[in-house]
Structures are given as structure tokens and as C-alpha cells.
Amino acid sequence: MTKITISLIKADVGGWPGHATVHPALKETAESVLSQEKAKGEIIDFKVMSVGDDLQLMMTHQRGVDNAEIHGLAWEVMCKATEKAKELKLYGAGQDLLCDAFCGNIKGMGPGVAEMEFEERAAEPVVAFMMDKTEPGAFNLPIFRIFADPFNTAGLVIDPSIHQGFVFEVWDIMEHKKVMMDSPEEMYDILALIGAKSRYVIKRVYPKAGKLPEDEPAAVVSTEKLYQTAGTYVGKDDPVALVRAQSGLPALGEVLEPFSLGHLVSGWMRGSHNGPLMPCAFEDAVCTRFDGPPRVIAAGFQIAKGMLIGPVDLFRDPAFDLTRQRVHEITDYMRRHGPFEPHRLPMEDMEYTTLPHVLKNLGERFADAD
Numbered sequence: 337m338t339k340i341t342i343s344l345i346k347a348d349v350g351g352w353p354g355h356a357t358v359h360p361a362l363k364e365t366a367e368s369v370l371s372q373e374k375a376k377g378e379i380i381d382f383k384v385m386s387v388g389d390d391l392q393l394m395m396t397h398q399r400g401v402d403n404a405e406i407h408g409l410a411w412e413v414m415c416k417a418t419e420k421a422k423e424l425k426l427y428g429a430g431q432d433l434l435c436d437a438f439c440g441n442i443k444g445m446g447p448g449v450a451e452m453e454f455e456e457r458a459a460e461p462v463v464a465f466m467m468d469k470t471e472p473g474a475f476n477l478p479i480f481r482i483f484a485d486p487f488n489t490a491g492l493v494i495d496p497s498i499h500q501g502f503v504f505e506v507w508d509i510m511e512h513k514k515v516m517m518d519s520p521e522e523m524y525d526i527l528a529l530i531g532a533k534s535r536y537v538i539k540r541v542y543p544k545a546g547k548l549p550e551d552e553p554a555a556v557v558s559t560e561k562l563y564q565t566a567g568t569y570v571g572k573d574d575p576v577a578l579v580r581a582q583s584g585l586p587a588l589g590e591v592l593e594p595f596s597l598g599h600l601v602s603g604w605m606r607g608s609h610n611g612p613l614m615p616c617a618f619e620d621a622v623c624t625r626f627d628g629p630p631r632v633i634a635a636g637f638q639i640a641k642g643m644l645i646g647p648v649d650l651f652r653d654p655a656f657d658l659t660r661q662r663v664h665e666i667t668d669y670m671r672r673h674g675p676f677e678p679h680r681l682p683m684e685d686m687e688y689t690t691l692p693h694v695l696k697n698l699g700e701r702f703a704d705a706d
């Protein structure tokens with residue numbers, strides 16, 4: 337069996353209504369294009385999904401990551417879905433398509449991308465996490481806990497095949513630089529960086545020498561920053577991630593466990609507020625209260641010769657009900673702060689929102705204080 341690539345590519349190409357959810361017609365459009373490509377053998381398999389207002393295309397193929405044909409196909413699907421969104425006058429039709437024409441790689445053109453290539457194991461469980469109303473750094477805490485926290489992942493302590501830990505690839509998304517760091521050896525340094533989640537983000541996690549090849553990622557996160565492409569606020573960079581599980585990697589339950597916290601993330605209304613991340617069932621991924629609170633869904637698959645056997649709606653489990661209850665309470669508490677920090681983001685994170693336009697008008701009225 338040669339290597340399989342999974343490409344998870346997402347974009348907001350029109351909300352229904354406002355920024356709440358994706359209209360079924362957009363998913364049907366995507367399914368019809370991708371079915372034709374599957375029939376032609378261009379891709380092995382696909383699943384069209386959505387979280388909040390983001391359309392998600394998950395595709396398997398054997399062309400490797402950053403492949404121009406696969407990225408071009410995703411672009412074509414997003415353009416056709418945009419045409420449909422315009423016809424239905426959905427909100428923000430084509431919002432995340434920041435370029436007029438495709439130029440070889442969809443990265444930097446608006447959509448978010450998480451891709452990984454690996455030798456398919458005898459049994460290959462993969463989870464696709466998809467978030468809405470937040471940013472790539474929202475994955476820092478759960479990905480760290482999955483691969484580095486022994487209080488989350490029992491296997492780090494008791495399973496000899498993962499006891500040695502993992503390697504983290506951390507990106508500085510402001511400077512566009514990256515650093516490879518070993519866990520547990522450099523755990524405190526990793527945390528020193530990724531605790532600053534609006535700047536340092538986990539891009540990939542790799543296994544150390546052992547059961548799995550060291551150059552095949554166990555996890556990958558989309559890290560595209562929309563404002564860097566658009567030069568202005570055009571919605572948050574709602575992220576996605578792919579995580580492989582079991583047999584030399586954290587177990588499925590260890591992969592899901594960090595999401596039971598309902599941790600605080602940045603995004604929510606106008607990409608300008610901190611709030612709790614709610615793990616929810618596919619059908620509940622509709623962002624309405626104050627355009628949120630931020631959501632995460634988890635689609636579970638077994639991969640069989642590139643076929644996507646799934647998805648299983650993993651957060652549908654009532655075992656996450658208590659998390660959701662806590663998220664409701666925190667949502668209520670945070671909302672009562674209205675425009676005050678720390679519900680509203682600190683000034684440095686507001687730089688790319690619409691707030692500076694409001695403050696500019698006040699600028700001239702400032703005089704020297706005593």
C-alpha cells in the first residue's frame with residue numbers, strides 16, 4: 337500500500353442566516369462536484385461537512401500534501417458553492433475566497449488547510465476536528481494535552497510505545513518561523529510559547545523513533561491567518577485539525593478528553609471576544625448566541641485503503657453533556673461583562689478587527705494630560 341494523503345480544506349463561502357450555519361444547497365453543490373472527481377479516480381474518497389458557517393471538504397488521495405490539482409479542486413468547489421450562495425443571497429457569499437483566480441496552492445488564498453500523508457496502518461483511526469468562531473491557537477491546549485500531558489493521556493505513562501513522547505512543530509505566525517521541540521524534555525519551553533496562543537501555534541506533532549515513521553505526522557492543524565492575506569478583518573480563521581489515534585499514538589478517548597474542559601478561546605462575536613469552546617454534535621454546530629459560543633465538532637473515521645469509513649459524530653456522546661452545561665454557565669457569566677476585557681479581547685488582539693476604525697475618529701480629541 338502506498339501512502340495516503342488526507343486533505344481537509346475549509347472556507348466560509350456564505351452563511352445561513354448571518355454567520356450561523358451552512359445552507360444544505362452548498363453542501364449538495366460540493367458533493368456533486370466531488371462525486372464526479374471520485375468517479376473519475378481523481379480522489380479516492382471524500383466527505384462534505386460543516387461547522388457553523390464553514391464548509392468543510394475532506395478528501396483522500398495519493399498525490400501528497402500541497403498538491404496543485406487537489407488544491408485546485410477544492411478552490412473550484414468553493415467557487416461553485418459561492419455561486420450557489422450568491423443565487424440564494426446567503427450572507428457573505430465568497431467571504432473567504434480572497435483571490436480572483438487559483439494560482440497553484442490554496443494556502444494564502446483564504447481557505448484553511450490541514451493535510452497529512454502517511455503509510456496507512458493495518459487499522460487507521462483518524463479524527464477530523466472542525467471549529468467555528470475561533471482561531472488556530474484554540475488547538476494549542478487540546479493538542480498539547482493529547483500528546484504531552486500525562487494527566488490527560490494515560491498512555492504517556494503506561495504504554496511503552498508512546499512513553500518516549502512526541503515532537504512538536506511550533507509556528508510563530510507573526511514572523512512566519514517554526515521550531516521543532518521535544519516533549520517531555522522541553523515541555524516547559526513548549527508551554528512558554530504556546531500559552532501565547534494568538535502568536536505561537538502548534539502546526540504538527542510527530543512520533544519519536546519507535547512504532548511509527550518519524551516523518552509522518554500524528555496531528556496537523558490549519559494555521560492560516562485571514563487578516564494577513566486580506567490585510568483587514570474578514571472573519572476569524574476558524575481552524576481545523578487532523579489527529580491520528582491508537583497503536584503507538586494516543587487512544588481515541590485520549591484524543592477527545594481535553595475537549596471536556598470547554599477551555600477559553602478567542603473569537604466569538606466579531607472575532608473579538610473570549611469565550612468557552614463547546615464540543616457539540618454535528619446537528620448542534622449552529623452558532624446563534626452572540627454568534628456562538630465557539631464550537632468544535634469531531635468526525636471519527638477508520639481509513640480503509642483511502643476510503644473514509646465514517647463519520648462518527650464523536651461529541652454526540654452524552655458524556656460531554658456536563659461540559660456543555662459548564663460552557664452554558666461560562667457563556668452566561670462572560671456575556672455579563674459586555675464590552676469589558678477579558679470578555680472582549682485585549683487591545684493588541686483587536687488590532688485587526690473593526691475597533692481601530694472607531695478609535696481613529698476619537699484620536700484628534702485627545703489632549704495632553706496633566
Ligand SMILES: O=P(O)(O)OC[C@H]1O[C@](O)(COP(=O)(O)O)[C@@H](O)[C@@H]1O
Pocket residue numbers: 348354355388389428468469570571572573574604605606607627
Ligand atoms: O456583519 P459583518 O460585517 O459580517 O461582521 C460581523 C461578523 O463577523 C463574525 O465575527 C464572523 O464570524 P466567522 O468568522 O465565523 O465568519 C461574526 O461573529 C459577526 O456577525
Ligand SMILES: [Mg+2]
Pocket residue numbers: 348388389390468469571574
Ligand atoms: Mg466561521
